[in-house]
Structures are given as C-alpha cells and as structure tokens.
Amino acid sequence: MPDDVSIPAEVLALVARSNSLGRDRRITNYGGGNTSCKVEVEDPVTGESRHLLWIKGSGGDLGSLTVDGLAVLDLDRVRALRRRYRGPEDEARLMGLLAYCRYGPAGPSPSLDTAFHALLPAAHVDHTHATAIVTLATCARGPELVRELFGDRVAWVDWRRPGFALAVELLELVEGRPKLEGVVLAGHGLVSWGDTSEACEATTRSIIDAAADLVAARTTAPPAPRRTSTPRPAALAPHLRRVCSTDRRSVAAFVDAPEVLGFLDNPTARELVDRGTSCPDHLLRTRDRPLFLDLDADRDLRVQIDEAHRAYRDRYRAYYERHADADSPPMRGADPRVVLVPGVGMWTFGADARDAAITAEYYRQAMEIMQAAEGLGGYRPLSDRERFDIEYWDLEAAKLDRRPPPPALQGVVALVTGAASGIGRAVALALGAAGAAVVAADLDRPGADAVADEIESGGGAGTGIALDVADEDSVIAAVEATVERYGGIDVLVNSAGVASGEPLLDTTAEGWNEVAAVFGRGTFLLSREVARAMITQGCGGDIVHIVSKNAVVAGPGNVAYAAAKAAQLHQVRLLAAELGAHGIRVNAVNPDAVVRGSGLFRGEWAEARADAHGVSVEDLPSFYASRTLLGEEVLPEHVAAAVLALVDGTFPRTTGAYLPVDGGLPAAFPR
Numbered sequence: 001m002p003d004d005v006s007i008p009a010e011v012l013a014l015v016a017r018s019n020s021l022g023r024d025r026r027i028t029n030y031g032g033g034n035t036s037c038k039v040e041v042e043d044p045v046t047g048e049s050r051h052l053l054w055i056k057g058s059g060g061d062l063g064s065l066t067v068d069g070l071a072v073l074d075l076d077r078v079r080a081l082r083r084r085y086r087g088p089e090d091e092a093r094l095m096g097l098l099a100y101c102r103y104g105p106a107g108p109s110p111s112l113d114t115a116f117h118a119l120l121p122a123a124h125v126d127h128t129h130a131t132a133i134v135t136l137a138t139c140a141r142g143p144e145l146v147r148e149l150f151g152d153r154v155a156w157v158d159w160r161r162p163g164f165a166l167a168v169e170l171l172e173l174v175e176g177r178p179k180l181e182g183v184v185l186a187g188h189g190l191v192s193w194g195d196t197s198e199a200c201e202a203t204t205r206s207i208i209d210a211a212a213d214l215v216a217a218r219t220t221a222p223p224a225p226r227r228t229s230t231p232r233p234a235a236l237a238p239h240l241r242r243v244c245s246t247d248r249r250s251v252a253a254f255v256d257a258p259e260v261l262g263f264l265d266n267p268t269a270r271e272l273v274d275r276g277t278s279c280p281d282h283l284l285r286t287r288d289r290p291l292f293l294d295l296d297a298d299r300d301l302r303v304q305i306d307e308a309h310r311a312y313r314d315r316y317r318a319y320y321e322r323h324a325d326a327d328s329p330p331m332r333g334a335d336p337r338v339v340l341v342p343g344v345g346m347w348t349f350g351a352d353a354r355d356a357a358i359t360a361e362y363y364r365q366a367m368e369i370m371q372a373a374e375g376l377g378g379y380r381p382l383s384d385r386e387r388f389d390i391e392y393w394d395l396e397a398a399k400l401d402r403r404p405p406p407p408a409l410q411g412v413v414a415l416v417t418g419a420a421s422g423i424g425r426a427v428a429l430a431l432g433a434a435g436a437a438v439v440a441a442d443l444d445r446p447g448a449d450a451v452a453d454e455i456e457s458g459g460g461a462g463t464g465i466a467l468d469v470a471d472e473d474s475v476i477a478a479v480e481a482t483v484e485r486y487g488g489i490d491v492l493v494n495s496a497g498v499a500s501g502e503p504l505l506d507t508t509a510e511g512w513n514e515v516a517a518v519f520g521r522g523t524f525l526l527s528r529e530v531a532r533a534m535i536t537q538g539c540g541g542d543i544v545h546i547v548s549k550n551a552v553v554a555g556p557g558n559v560a561y562a563a564a565k566a567a568q569l570h571q572v573r574l575l576a577a578e579l580g581a582h583g584i585r586v587n588a589v590n591p592d593a594v595v596r597g598s599g600l601f602r603g604e605w606a607e608a609r610a611d612a613h614g615v616s617v618e619d620l621p622s623f624y625a626s627r628t629l630l631g632e633e634v635l636p637e638h639v640a641a642a643v644l645a646l647v648d649g650t651f652p653r654t655t656g657a658y659l660p661v662d663g664g665l666p667a668a669f670p671r
C-alpha cells in the first residue's frame with residue numbers, strides 16, 4: 001500500500017465489530033450476514049474528499065474478516081444507481097453496474113446486500129441471521145411479536161429478495177421514522193444500524209438478546225431424546241453415501257447431538273421439515289428440504305434407502321421443473337444434502353468435509369428455528385416459489401462460479417495406517433494436501449493426532465485415531481470410526497510397519513508371528529473391513545499397500561520380514577483379482593531404503609543395518625543412494641507422490657501392479 005493511503009479508524013472498528021459479532025454463533029453462522037461503514041476520506045490521487053462504503057465481501061465470514069476481506073465502493077456512485085433503477089426486474093443490471101462503483105485496488109466482490117447498506121443513511125449497518133431473529137421472521141405471528149417486543153424501535157418488512165427494490169423500500173421506511181433502529185426482514189433476518197461502530201453493535205446485540213429472551217420464555221425445549229441401537233451409524237453411512245453421491249462424490253458429517261435427536265423425536269418433525277428450510281442464505285448448501293428417513297426395522301435397509309432416495313430426486317426434479325423458466329440456471333443435481341434419521345441422527349453431505357460440516361451447522365440452526373417458530377404460533381417459511389427464486393438466482397449462482405477449481409482428491413475419504421511417522425505420515429499429508437479427508441491411524445495416537453492437526457492447519461480435513469493393525473477389534477473399530485466420521489471410505493493405504501532383520505537361526509517363532517501379524521494378517525484385516533464398506537457404497541475405491549523391494553529381492557538375514565512382504569505383495573494381486581468387479585483397484589508401491597523420517601530406522605535397527613554394511617548410521621542414506629541406478633536418496637515424499645498418482649485418477653486402468661520407488665535397483669525390476 002502506498003505511504004499516503006491509510007486505513008481509517010472507522011474501518012478498523014468495523015473489522016473489530018464484525019469479528020465480535022461473527023464469532024458469536026447465536027448471532028451469525030459461518031459465512032452469514034454482512035456489515036458496513038461509510039467514511040469520508042481524502043482521495044490519495046486527487047486530494048479531494050470522497051465518500052466511501054466499506055462492506056464485507058461476498059462469501060466471506062464475519063468471524064475471521066480482515067481489512068482485505070472488505071469491498072470498497074464509491075458511495076455517491078452507488079447511491080446514484082437509485083436513479084437508474086427501473087423496477088424489480090432490473091436487479092441483475094444494477095448488480096452489474098455495482099462493479100463500476102468500486103474504489104481503489106481490486107478487492108473482493110461486494111455483497112449482494114450492498115444496495116441497502118449504501119442507501120441506509122446510518123454510518124454503520126449490520127445485517128445478521130441470528131437464530132432468535134429468524135425464528136420471529138419465520139413465525140406466523142412474527143409481525144405481532146416484533147411490534148409487542150420493540151414498539152417503534154424495530155419494524156417488520158415483508159419478504160423481498162435482497163437487491164435495490166429492498167434497499168429503496170428500507171430507505172423510504174427509515175426516512176419517516178427517526179426512532180427506528182432496525183428492521184426484521186420476513187423469512188430472512190435483521191438489519192440494524194448506528195452512528196458509530198459501538199452504537200451499531202450495541203443495537204444489534206440488544207435487538208437479538210430481546211428476541212432470544214422472548215423465544216426462551218415462550219417455547220419449551222424438546223424432550224429427552226430416544227436413541228435406537230439399530231441401525232448403527234457406521235452401518236447406515238455407506239448406504240447413504242452411495243445414494244447421496246449419485247450426482248457427485250460427497251463427504252459426510254454426522255451429528256447425533258441430543259437436540260438433533262430430540263427434534264427428530266417430535267411427532268411433527270417430518271411435517272415441519274417438509275414445509276421447507278427457514279434460511280434462504282442456506283439453500284445452496286442444504287437444498288429446500290432434507291431427506292427424512294423413518295426406517296422400518298423389518299424391511300431391507302438398502303431397499304428402503306433406495307426407494308426414499310428415488311422419491312427425493314423425483315420430488316426435487318418436479319420442484320425445479322415447476323418453477324424454472326428459460327433463463328434459470330440448469331438444475332444442480334437432485335441428491336439430498338441433509339438426511340434425517342429419527343433415533344440415529346443427521347448426516348449432511350458436501351463437496352468436502354468442511355462443506356459438510358458447514359451444512360450441518362446450518363441445518364442445526366434451521367431445526368432450532370422451526371421448532372421455536374412453531375412453538376411461538378406457527379412456523380411459516382418462504383413459499384416454494386420464493387425459495388426457488390433464491391436457490392436459482394443467477395447472482396447467487398455466481399458465488400459458486402467464483403470458487404477455485406476443486407483439488408484432485410476433493411470428496412475422497414482416505415484411511416492411512418502407520419501415519420504417525422515416515423512414509424505413512426508423508427502419504428497422509430500428501431493426500432490431505434490434495435483435498436482428501438484423511439484419517440491418520442497409528443499405534444502412536446499422539447503422533448497420529450499431530451499429523452491430523454498438520455493437515456487441518458493447512459486447510460484440509462484430518463482426524464487422528466489409535467490403531468493396532470494386528471488386533472482384529474482395533475481394525476474393525478478404525479474402519480467404523482472412519483465411516484462414521486466422513487460417511488464412507490475411498491482409499492486405504494496400508495503403511496503400518498515393523499522393523500525386523502534376523503538371520504534364520506536367530507529368528508524366533510514369536511518374532512516371525514509378530515512380523516506376519518502386521519504385514520500379512522494386518523493388511524488382510526484392513527482390506528477386508530474397508531472392502532465391505534466400499535462394496536456397500538458402490539463407488540469403487542483404491543487400496544494401496546506400501547510393500548518393499550524385499551518382497552521381490554532375496555538376500556540373507558531377513559527371512560521373517562521379506563517373506564511377510566512377499567506374502568503382502570501376493571495379497572495385492574489376489575485382492576485385485578477379487579475386488580476388480582466392484583471397481584476397487586489394489587496396487588502396491590515398493591520403496592527401498594527410506595531412512596530419513598522413518599520410524600523404523602531408529603535405534604538398534606539402524607545401528608544393525610549400519611554395522612551390516614560397515615558404515616555409520618549418519619552415512620546410511622548416502623550408502624543406500626550409492627547402490628541405486630540414479631544415485632539418489634529415496635525420501636518419504638517420493639513414496640507419497642507414487643501413492644498419490646495411484647489414487648488421484650492418473651492410473652484409472654491399473655490394478656494388481658507394483659510400482660518401485662527405490663532409486664533404480666535392477667534386482668527389483670518387475671518381471
């Protein structure tokens with residue numbers, strides 16, 4: 001930024017207020033609402049005074065808003081647009097002209113609500129979707145309750161889509177009523193204002209608090225929830241993911257919090273959700289209605305889910321066809337994004353884990369609103385016609401177009417064993433960075449958690465779990481945990497390892513069993529449990545084994561390890577043969593001498609290898625490198641890159657294969 005441009009104090013106050021309001025989830029949920037301020041500044045180019053509007057950019061989040069997330073507009077030019085306004089059919093043209101009102105270097109696109117922020121006279125304006133306010137806004141007695149609660153402080157405004165028509169309506173309302181501090185927009189939320197940032201925040205909070213007090217005083221909490229033992233969430237999830245990935249592979253979030261189960265127990269729950277969702281801002285994520293599954297324990301699960309899903313898609317297509325016209329954007333798929341199962345919980349589906357979690361947050365708010373509004377005198381959301389116009393409004397759709405292209409593994413769920421260190425860790429991080437939701441499993445639980453945290457802090461989705469691959473119950477629990485956490489599984493990477501290297505005469509029966517338990521039995525157990533879930537899902541999948549060049553090269557002093565690795569490699573071919581009919585590919589990566597970062601090349605094992613080769617432990621990497629054709633050291637990242645290529649669609653017609661990552665060892669060439 002040039003020296004003669006500074007951020008006005010009012011704008012810094014706006015950012016602080018936005019963060020304060022945005023971090024309070026009672027007031028606004030992720031990405032919801034917007035805030036603005038109007039400031040007079042000296043133009044650094046002309047030295048003349050300019051009136052500017054600073055407003056949250058479209059799609060940003062108030063809780064984490066920074067100055068860079070604000071759009072800056074020339075206020076006089078935005079207000080001049082009012083003279084260009086020709087009526088409600090003119091909104092798209094005016095939104096286009098808004099781009100010609102921007103001021104200064106390029107920032108984010110201004111919010112769709114820019115018009116009312118600009119036209120309202122107050123210096124500071126907040127627009128929020130607080131749960132208590134939306135409850136009033138979707139209640140049949142809303143106008144009456146707002147009058148009772150606020151008198152002439154807050155007005156009720158009938159539903160109107162955001163845009164210039166709404167802005168002009170609000171301006172005309174305010175002009176005659178100096179005492180007015182805010183308006184409740186029917187079916188939508190709150191607009192409130194003040195002359196200073198502090199006054200604006202105080203007003204916003206006081207209106208929301210009063211509404212929350214009224215809702216709390218006049219509604220009752222749902223009864224203690226019933227929780228059924230069947231079907232278990234992990235048994236149901238792969239079926240749901242199968243049907244909810246008909247249009248596009250999706251990741252799920254699962255919620256069985258008491259308030260969700262309590263809502264679903266309500267005898268009117270189904271009828272309430274069938275009236276349609278409460279929040280127009282959420283439609284692009286939640287759709288108009290959820291799939292409500294009242295399962296009959298005596299009927300086949302798959303048949304019931306298929307029937308309900310087909311009926312949902314038919315209904316959604318009919319809703320689209322009833323309301324779409326020639327100018328409407330094409331239908332964006334017809335799968336449900338929210339699935340409600342009384343006694344079990346709620347699944348939400350999104351393009352990735354984060355998307356699914358936001359949808360869950362939105363629908364939890366919607367359920368709370370439906371229940372409270374019904375208790376206050378009747379839940380009455382927008383009509384289908386109005387809802388459709390928002391869902392398929394080209395300006396809302398433009399928000400979707402602005403999203404960056406999806407990463408290679410978006411929508412993929414991966415389980416990586418041995419993920420706390422070495423190759424497993426590198427694989428988990430690489431899959432996470434490529435967009436997969438990753439469950440990092442290891443005997444070393446804190447180490448697995450640290451890898452998951454590293455994935456999350458890079459903007460991905462990761463969960464750490466404890467896993468002993470030699471223990472059948474532990475394996476079953478790990479696969480269930482993966483399926484419960486993200487709705488299913490698409491990639492298994494068998495990377496857990498154990499160090500061993502004794503001559504035949506020193507190898508004990510226990511030592512043999514210990515190695516075989518990890519590489520033969522452990523990978524078999526994991527593959528079996530994961531294949532069960534993958535077959536139920538019906539979306540194919542990838543199983544990748546990290547084997548070893550020792551599976552194909554014989555040398556002295558390594559009988560237990562190398563024989564177990566050879567068995568693991570043959571398992572790859574056997575499983576490829578058996579699972580190909582389900583679209584599940586099974587492949588191996590054969591690394592050699594990955595020393596750095598390895599959990600195995602530590603302590604006695606490293607010393608023994610160094611002794612055997614007559615070099616120091618520090619010189620082991622260069623010693624191994626010197627034995628290869630390329631003369632280069634093999635790092636965990638090189639193995640991870642090979643795994644990524646096997647699962648990201650680069651080799652869609654390859655199964656039963658092994659890919660050496662060893663720097664080039666003629667003795668290990670496939671033959």
Ligand SMILES: [Zn+2]
Pocket residue numbers: 033127128129188189281
């Ligand atoms: Zn809004």
